[in-house]
Amino acid sequence: MIPPEGRWTVPADLAALALLQEGAGDWLRQAGVDEAAAARVLLALDELAANIVHHAGLGADARFEVALEREAGELRVRISDAGRPFDPTAATSPPPAATLDEVSVGGFGLGLVRRLARSMDYRREDGRNHLRLRFAAGPARAAD
Amino acid sequence: MTASFTVDPAPTRLTLAFHGRLDSANCAGLHDAVLAQLGAVSAGQVLRFDLAGSDFVASAFLRLCILAARTVGADRFEVADPAPLVREVFTMAGLDRHLTIVDTATQ
Numbered sequence: 600m601i602p603p604e605g606r607w608t609v610p611a612d613l614a615a616l617a618l619l620q621e622g623a624g625d626w627l628r629q630a631g632v633d634e635a636a637a638a639r640v641l642l643a644l645d646e647l648a649a650n651i652v653h654h655a656g657l658g659a660d661a662r663f664e665v666a667l668e669r670e671a672g673e674l675r676v677r678i679s680d681a682g683r684p685f686d687p688t689a690a691t692s693p694p695p696a697a698t699l700d701e702v703s704v705g706g707f708g709l710g711l712v713r714r715l716a717r718s719m720d721y722r723r724e725d726g727r728n729h730l731r732l733r734f735a736a737g738p739a740r741a742a743d
Numbered sequence: 744m745t746a747s748f749t750v751d752p753a754p755t756r757l758t759l760a761f762h763g764r765l766d767s768a769n770c771a772g773l774h775d776a777v778l779a780q781l782g783a784v785s786a787g788q789v790l791r792f793d794l795a796g797s798d799f800v801a802s803a804f805l806r807l808c809i810l811a812a813r814t815v816g817a818d819r820f821e822v823a824d825p826a827p828l829v830r831e832v833f834t835m836a837g838l839d840r841h842l843t844i845v846d847t848a849t850q
């Protein structure tokens with residue numbers, strides 16, 4: 600049976616991201632999501648959550664919200680934070696680098712998320728960033 | 744879910760073998776220890792990041808690879824034995840064009 604929506608309230612610090620990865624990984628296994636599809640969702644989640652921790656300007660006690668649900672062959676992810684306005688769908692990727700020296704050390708995370716997700720929608724509402732992403736769920740496997 | 748690495752020095756190669764999930768949190772914990780190893784690479788050695796023991800890398804690990812390659816020189820740095828999904832991350836980031844990625848089973 601596919602579990603109900605998974606929801607997490609995550610402290611905005613790096614140490615808490617490991618717990619989010621663990622919880623979301625467990626939920627994806629219970630939802631019967633195959634390993635490759637789950638890994639792609641977890642990578643996007645890690646990149647976006649780390650972005651909030653590093654760049655949203657949240658206080659030490661702040662938290663952000665994450666929700667996962669599986670529906671109609673796809674996985675939907677919602678992330679909400681009260682940090683400074685940031686629309687990742689509008690962020691531009693650096694042009695391809697010709698040499699290693701030209702490779703930007705930063706900015707990989709959002710580029711990966713764009714390639715991993717089927718779609719990404721952003722809105723700013725009630726002083727919060729709301730991001731919704733859709734991923735392919737991959738072929739079904741037996742749930743744990 | 745922690746991550747770690749072991750160091751295997753050989754005459755022509757210094758290998759850092761990573762284990763566990765190389766996600767953002769774990770890479771932050773490993774960052775300084777990895778950079779400290781870069782100074783141990785001698786002129787005649789290649790630096791290898793062995794990824795056979797890890798099935799997950801985030802962009803924080805890609806940044807460590809870039810820093811390592813720039814420090815020792817791109818021609819003296821290699822990533823070894825990434826799992827298919829890990830290799831896919833390097834490819835999506837475009838780093839497969841700038842870093843040497845080897846499969847030791849076929850060497």
